[in-house]
Amino acid sequence: MILVVGATGLLGGMITQQLLQQGNSVRILVRHNSPATEMAKQGLGTPAQTLIDAGAQPVYGDLKDRASLDAACAGIETVITTANSILRGGEDTIESVDLQGTQNLIDAAKTAGVRHLIYTSADGVDINHPNPFYQAKAACEAHLAASGLDYTILKPGVFMEVWIGAVVGIPLQAGQPVTLVGKGNHQHAFVSVGDVAKYAVTAVSHAAARNKAIRIAGPVSYTWTEIVETTGQVLGQSLPINYMPMGETVPLIPEMMSSMLSGFETYESGIDMNETASIYGIQPTPLAVFAERFFKG
Ligand SMILES: NC(=O)c1ccc[n+]([C@@H]2O[C@H](COP(=O)([O-])OP(=O)(O)OC[C@H]3O[C@@H](n4cnc5c(N)ncnc54)[C@H](OP(=O)(O)O)[C@@H]3O)[C@@H](O)[C@H]2O)c1
16 A cells, blocks of 8 residues: 555645556545645645545545654555645644654654655755755655665656746736746756656656655756747747846746746756666656647647
């Protein structure tokens, strides 16, 4: 039996659906106050009921409640977690969920005799990173590696569905130009969430994924300007771009994303996927294929 924590999120929902399609027995951690059904309307969540209807077995639990995790882990062979606090709020914070909560889950899994824990981190995390979210993820990677559990750490780049969906999709829907900051000319490792889900599912049984960290991205890196141009080509129209000075607030998109857009123009990121793709047999989704599916599908 596989336990998915974060199943009501975007990535966790895809992982759960792929596991069920392959005939696995899947338990999902669910919370009474989950906003997932509302968020699913914006493509940012997965209603628990959809997963239950597909065959998942729900168990109540919260990363802030250790006893609930002990119960959820009972009889489980593999735990997959994608849970995080970024789109939640209130009592769900970086400290309570991304740091302490994830470590609670690792400890509960160890106590319950779970064999393998698959943790979703992110590319570029570091214990000395200026962003506390990335510090927390680095601390959890270290906690997991020291736990004695078999582990897989997934380290994806920037999610296309979340970021391109907001930065390009929201203004497109509103009939407004896309706003970028700086020159939008720094390359980054973007990845389709569906690819990350495939790695999570493959890691359950692939020997190469045991006690490994796997960096995951698309076939090449892209700049924000290239992303807008490619989306325009896919849609058969030229999409106007407003370039704003670094640090200014980008209209229409969430504030947190606006400030991170400026951050994107201060460094570059890239992951060579050739070797990883051939080890796991997963072909990285190119930007144009993503755009075709996301904006036209
Ligand atoms: N977005 C990116 O570009 C990016 C890049 C690299 C890595 N990642 C990582 O990828 C992972 C998946 O991201 P995502 O966008 O799929 O996440 P998401 O849609 O925001 O999902 C969040 C999930 O975490 C659960 N959760 C939050 N607080 C919880 C708590 N206290 N106890 C139990 N569950 C809790 C939520 O459950 P409820 O529905 O009950 O609230 C939900 O299932 C994350 O770890 C993220 O950091 C994201």
